[in-house]
Amino acid sequence: MTLTVQRMREDVADVLGEDPVDIPVDENLVDYGLDSVRLMTLVERWRREHGADVSFADLAERTAIEAWAPLLGART
Structure with missing residues (x-):
């Protein structure tokens, strides 16, 4: 399965307990609660x-x- 930017948003939202539409692709995710x-x-x-x-x-x-998408080879 190919990783996509949308899948990344969904995964980030999942670990943060948020809705994927509330997760920006162009902002620092630490500001949204992402920790180590x-x-x-x-x-x-x-x-x-x-x-x-x-x-x-x-x-x-x-x-x-x-910034992560190119490192992960994610499709837009």
Whole structure:
């Protein structure tokens, strides 16, 4: 299964307990409650479900979906 930006929004919303429409793709997700534990949950989920070859540090550098999409090879 290919990872998409929409799937990323849904996964982020899931770990934050929010509605996906409330998750922006271009803003710092720390402002929405993303912390290191939740970020690690996302990294592990995307590795397991989508074969993503990305590290926690890669995603922690810039915490916006639009910055993650190229690293994860996500389709828009």
